[in-house]
Amino acid sequence: MTRVVIVGAGFAGLSAMEELQGIDADVTLIDKHNFATFQPLLYQVATAGLNPGDVAFPVRTMLRHHKRVTFRQGILSSVDSAANEIGLLDGSRIPYDYLVLALGATTNYFGVPGAQANCDAIYTLDEALAVRNKVFAMFEWAASHGMKDFNLTTVVVGGGATGVEMAGALAELKQRALKTDYPALDPSSARVILIEAQDRLLAAFSPSLSKYALSELQSRGVEVRLNTAVKAVHNNGVELADGELIDSKLMVWGAGVGVDSAVRSLGLAHLKNGRIEVGSDLRVVGANNIFSVGDVAGTTAADGTLLPQLAQPAIQTGKHAAGSIKALINGETTTAFKYKDKGTMATIGRRAAVAELSGGLKLTGSAAWLAWLALHLMTLLGVRNRLSVLLNWSWHYISWGRGPKVILGG
C-alpha cells in the first residue's frame, strides 16, 4: 500500500489531507501539537478577546471523518531522502512513498540584539497566552500595590497586519478593561506604541488603506512611530536607532516571519531566507517524492516573486501538492501550481478594518470589518469553535467588554 506522510497540521497540511481523502493509500499526519492552531486569531487570545480553545482544534476530532489517516504527535528531526524515511525527535523512523512538508514559519527577529530574549511573540498559542498573562499580571500588580501611575506601556514592533491588529486590540482592551475592572489605575499610563521602520503601516496594502489604518489606530489612542528603527531590545524597554529608550515591561514582536533554523538542517534544497526550494509542481528541488507547501516553502507566483506567508497560499499549495501525489499514484504527470490571489484583509478594531480584494476592490470601515468577521468565522475549524467565537464576538460587541481576563499557569 502506498504510504503518504504529511508533517504539519496547519492550513497547508490539513488542506493536503482533505484533498487526499478517498485515495487508495495510508496517510500519516504528524504534528508536534495534537491540535491545529488558527493563527490569524491568536492576537485575540493575547488580548482576552477569545479563549485559547476557540482557536485550537484537536486533530483527532478531525480524523473521525478520515478513516485512512493516522495521527501521530511528534517532532520531525530528519529527512533521509535516500532511504525514503523521516526521523522524529523521539528516535522513531517513519517510512514514506510520498512526503509532504508543511512545517509553517516562525518569528524572525532579524538579528536585532535582545529582541528574542526580551520580546514576546504571538506565533503559537503558548506565546499568545504568555502575552495575555503578562498584560493582566501588570494590571493586577499595579492595582494591588496602589500604583495608579505605574508604567503599563506596551510596545508593539512591526506595522504589518500582525502588529496593527495587536496594537488595535491592545488599545481597546486597555481603554475598556482599565475603566471597568481596574478603576484604581490611570488609563493614560497604559500607552500602546506601535513602531514601524517603513514610512507607512500595512506595506502589503495600497497606500490609501495604510493611511486609513494609521488614522484609525491614532483615533484609538495608539501612538504610531513610522520611519523608526529598533536598534536593540532590553529587559526594561526598546532602544531606537536614534538612542531613545522607550521604557516598557511588555514588548511584542510582530515584525517578521522566518523559517525555523532546524529546517535548514534537514538537508533539503532551500533559498537564502531558509524557505524550502520547490519546483513548479511543488516538489522539493532535487527530490522526486517530497513536496513542500505553505509558509515553509519558497513557492513563487507567476511573475517569479515569492508568495506571501498567508493562509490562502498555504491552503492552495497543500491542495495542489496532494493533487500531484494523486496524479503520480495513478501514473499520470503533475501540473504546475498557479496561485489564485483572493486578496488580503486586516482588522484594526471595532468596526474598522481594511480589505483589498482581487480585482482591485478596496474596503474600509464597517464593510471591511464585517467581511473580515465573516471570513474568519467561515475559515475556523469546527462548528463548536465557530459558534463559540460568534457568541464571544457578539457579546463583546453588545457589552463593550472583553472576555477571559484570567491569568493562567500561576
Ligand SMILES: Cc1cc2nc3c(=O)[nH]c(=O)nc-3n(C[C@H](O)[C@H](O)[C@H](O)COP(=O)(O)OP(=O)(O)OC[C@H]3O[C@@H](n4cnc5c(N)ncnc54)[C@H](O)[C@@H]3O)c2cc1C
Ligand atoms: C499572529 C498571526 C496572524 C496571522 N494573520 C493572518 C491573516 O489575517 N490572514 C492570513 O491569510 N494569514 C495570517 N497569518 C498567517 C497564516 O496563519 C499562515 O500563513 C498559515 O498558518 C500558514 O499555514 P502552514 O500550514 O504553512 O503553517 P502553520 O499553520 O504554521 O502550520 C504548521 C504546523 O507544523 C507544525 N510543525 C512545525 N514544525 C514541526 C516539526 N518539526 N515537527 C512536527 N510538526 C511541526 C506546527 O505545530 C504547525 O501545526 C497569521 C499568522 C500569525 C502568526
